[in-house]
Amino acid sequence: MNYNVIVDVTLRKGIADPEGSTIERALPALGFTGVSNVHAGKSFRFDVEASDESAALEKATALAERLLSNPVIEDANARLAEEA
């Protein structure tokens, strides 16, 4: 069976996030106030063929750590997409 999986890759705590900081600095000039703690990350969506949900998530997590993220500076989190 095919499961639609989403992998979120975010920078680990304490790792500098220049993209997020730049966005945060640009906001007041565009008239947006009250926005803070901006963090930028990546997301990947794909279909995994697996026998059940946990096998699909396991495969997606292995793939995320091996190919989609740099485990030294990034955290990868796999989850099933809500909609079919």
Added chain:
Amino acid sequence: MNYNVIVDVTLRKGIADPEGSTIERALPALGFTGVSNVHAGKSFRFDVEASDESAALEKATALAERLLSNPVIEDANARLAEEA
């Protein structure tokens, strides 16, 4: 009140996704089979100060369309983060 919002930016349907295609092509060489339809996107997480949830989402959507995405080729979707 502060709401933690996540904005997912994905390429519109029909727009070429070279990053996703490259990942998909690399998978068999790493021993991953049964993975298809790989799509790459970006995600942003930030805190929004607003009076209620719908105001926070409205502000996040405006920000996403104005600054975080290119509406010509990308879709932006704002949602509240589950955990506080």
